[in-house]
Amino acid sequence: MVQNNSLSTHKLPFQQLAQVPFTQVFIEDKFWSARMKALQKTTLKACLTQCEQTGRISNFAKAAGLMDGEFEGIFYNDSDVYKVLEGIAYSLMNEPDAELEAEADKVIDFIAAAQEEDGYLQTYFTLAEPDKKWTDMNKHEEYCAGHLIEAAIAYYQATGKRKLLDAAIKLADHIDALFGPNKRHWVSGHQEIELALVKLYLETKEERYWKLAYWFLEERGHGHGVGYSWDRADWGAAYSQDHLPVREMSTVTGHAVRAVYMYAGMTDVAALTGDEGYLGALDRLWDNVVNKNMYITGGIGPSKDNEGFTSDYDLPNQSAYCETCASVAMILWNHRMNLLHGDSKYADIVEREMYNGALAGVSLSGDKFFYVNPLETDGSHHRVEWYNCSCCPTQIARFIPSIGNYVYAVNERQIVINQYIAGIGSLQVGNEGVTLKQETNFPWDGTVTIRVEESGETPYDLLLRIPSWCKNFTLKVDGEAQTHPSMHNGYVKLCRAWKAGMEIELVLEMPVQKVYAHPLVIENTGKVALQRGPIVYCIEEMDNAAAYEQTIVSPHTRFQAVFEPNLLEGVVTLYAVGGSPTDTFQAIPYYTWDNRDSGKMRVWLPEAKVEAALYEIQ
């Protein structure tokens, strides 16, 4: 494994935990390796092909003067190319692929060539409106820059190649020269640059990058915003999260992806500065989105109109917008919150998104995508091969191979296991190296074996996340039941002088669970959703043709959870066994819907309740 970035394993000043980057985590997991393989073999190539066919790549060649022609597509299309490159970078870590790397290098050559002398890089303006650069805050120039920076760092970490990183640094310096204290005002119309600049600081140790990120955040809420988004009377500044200084925000507003990218950037800045205004705002915003504005799948942003938030508890099922991008954004933010606070509740959200809202964004075959992820459909909603605005396909393309980032976190004397994904983690605790090997069939089975493969002399703690859905578990160390483990922020904490060969067995029980929505989510009144482990289930018409519309969960309904290797590439499917045709049905994981014949789907099922029983079992 390549390991170029030593800084990223260091804790930021106000973080409880340090990031363990994907470069140090090798994934060899029945569930995720299959998804990563589909991603590398199909999705990334499909995205590259689409980027070629839609002019997204040739826009760079044109801007570089290497070929003739006008700009094609939408002004922010460069970002899709960057995101595909970022996905390629992550995927090369787990599975080297010379052909794919060569193709990426070729694209990178175009990108570097397209960069202007002063560092400017956005092919739309270079080709179509060279005089209008940095005049409209909604034209995503800094958004594209952010994605370039993220792609460049990932590609450098994965391959050691600096060409894209150098271009990114040059562009960052260009932006840093234009904007900042006593320079021009700029309210980013599509946040992304903030978290990217912090990443660039971590890679380069140049403090001015994170300070510029801080500045970008502080620009908001002072009336500096100008552009299309601000002018729409029905949206106003709240759409762009520019209605208040960020430290004064308490409720989520506007475009969901932009909002959550911003919260992620705020979390980075809080981790660097300890800014109490940011810490307070983040806690309030997190509570507001997670406890009042999130679908059970982790989806956020119910409205198609603003691609974003509406009002608390407004979570309609059929018209749910729930961009795939927004679910991935929730992962980016919650991962940072986990590092900041060391609390497992944020990793619970990462898990919820990983196995549901985000993963649903790509077909099992890897070449079809959802932009919008409703929780119910009349049969008219389907994955497609590409979108004019293809942020979501390229978002999932960069997310899936990056999951190594979310497995572990560390500090001077603790290793935190946030996600149960089989493979090997090469970790550093204090000054000593520790290698852990996870074996598991998660999420289908809750048994996880963690073996210490290498360890130093100094004792340290191993913290294992007990997911919020898990009400029952058993824990053994070297075969011995740990009946009195201490719980700490949702983790069981095992303090030992760990030695190579020691083994932990954690069994997370996974009954089918009924989930009820808050009574103010009026569309789910009288309805129940089914979950097993982290997986949210849905029913599809094709499995339940006889009584699809009448399907209910009744007090008599019992569930058989059966792993079927030949169904949907191998899933645990739920057979509901009731006393009548209506409460006898089959449910599949939500993330696998619309992978077979098209038809109706729903997550929330009506529930037939009896009169209050003397004893209600939960």
Next chain:
Amino acid sequence: MVQNNSLSTHKLPFQQLAQVPFTQVFIEDKFWSARMKALQKTTLKACLTQCEQTGRISNFAKAAGLMDGEFEGIFYNDSDVYKVLEGIAYSLMNEPDAELEAEADKVIDFIAAAQEEDGYLQTYFTLAEPDKKWTDMNKHEEYCAGHLIEAAIAYYQATGKRKLLDAAIKLADHIDALFGPNKRHWVSGHQEIELALVKLYLETKEERYWKLAYWFLEERGHGHGVGYSWDRADWGAAYSQDHLPVREMSTVTGHAVRAVYMYAGMTDVAALTGDEGYLGALDRLWDNVVNKNMYITGGIGPSKDNEGFTSDYDLPNQSAYCETCASVAMILWNHRMNLLHGDSKYADIVEREMYNGALAGVSLSGDKFFYVNPLETDGSHHRVEWYNCSCCPTQIARFIPSIGNYVYAVNERQIVINQYIAGIGSLQVGNEGVTLKQETNFPWDGTVTIRVEESGETPYDLLLRIPSWCKNFTLKVDGEAQTHPSMHNGYVKLCRAWKAGMEIELVLEMPVQKVYAHPLVIENTGKVALQRGPIVYCIEEMDNAAAYEQTIVSPHTRFQAVFEPNLLEGVVTLYAVGGSPTDTFQAIPYYTWDNRDSGKMRVWLPEAKVEAALYEIQ
């Protein structure tokens, strides 16, 4: 195995299912064999010794003129001796014991010798008030007769010896000569004779016995009752279930054991006659007791004052009376309701009582007993070796070895498996013999293997009860998942041409479940009980000394269910793991409480709730 009673495998005219008696069910079960062994080796001998030391046995010798002396003890004490003999009979089926049988024979000789010429048999009246026979309806003469009949039939079925049966028949004929249409009125002050007379009919095929049982039931509610119970102004006729004709009853009243013995007798008569008045009343009474008047342990009768029922939802924990006898009575009644209707909901109650309310009645050592079974104590309530009124010790002594009666039921084309207890059932389906072998570690583990050891040519159905607590199960036949089994009255129904060697694997998932009481059970407001499989748990002070009084279940509490072979003869104990000392505790099965150092105990624990979450997992 002895098999004397062919009638008892035949369905009564209005039954869905026929009884499979204990004589055809060999128990070899980790859980129950240990309890049965303690019963045989300790409990039965302890009861015999107590009966000897308290004059209960010598009363018979005195009445027979074989020794001098006055009647000792309470007027109904004969019944305890009969119940011990019944227990010995059942226990000899699973584990022959020549010494025990010889002792029983000796006692039987006394009993037979004590019987008067005309068949009368109650040593109290023979010795103390020979002129007052059959003058006070509250003196339990027909109650004792009922227990003699039950003991006699069991002893005959187990050993083939008729002496006690002949005495029982002679007594039944004596009663039949005195009472019945156009003879004397008699309202039984402690019901029991009714179900016993039906048993005697099944054994002898003499129809007049069940008709006399019917007559006894019909006597009630017409103002014929006379005696102490009726005269107490604060009780009235409702105490004796004599306030209404039985067919008009809808709510449970009065003395719990007497009431439920009566319901059992009514169920027998309904199974023989199809009397719609009885069928309706039984449904109403069952609903009233199970859905409004039963503790989570299956205990019934909250009040010490009347040893019985009060008002709906009045279920206090500390002052809960819950006689052990009443829990066993619930088993007798619910078993009959199961045979009558073929519905598993009655077998669910049998299970609830078997593993909780009834089983708590005897110590693990087998020589200490609870009469009263509260759900919470300040540390003052303990098992003792004997009571002046020792109905409960002798009740548990006859119940535990009889559990073979509750495992299977059959009809012309179905075998029903009601209880998961390892061992061998020799069954008759239509005209063919079927042998089933169950293997399981129930109730600690939900995996049950059922192998067909012998089978005939004709296809039949196997019905497996899915307990009401079980929300998740898997089912295989010969290794093949049965994903679409049909459910019928709470059973999965497997229709096959069963052949020797075929094997069913049923896995009943057993997470720790939180149970909430109906809001009208005011004492349990804000409280939760813990259950795993059929086992209700409690906390004892000795396991939780540090924070016993502060113990709560919080939203952070997770559970580890751990089998500990050296704890309480081997139990699954629950380790609650929370974030603080108050939500970190250990719970043990309710039936095992007060088997170690004495102290406080409670079943219902306060629950710390958070604000309504966006998604509530159940």
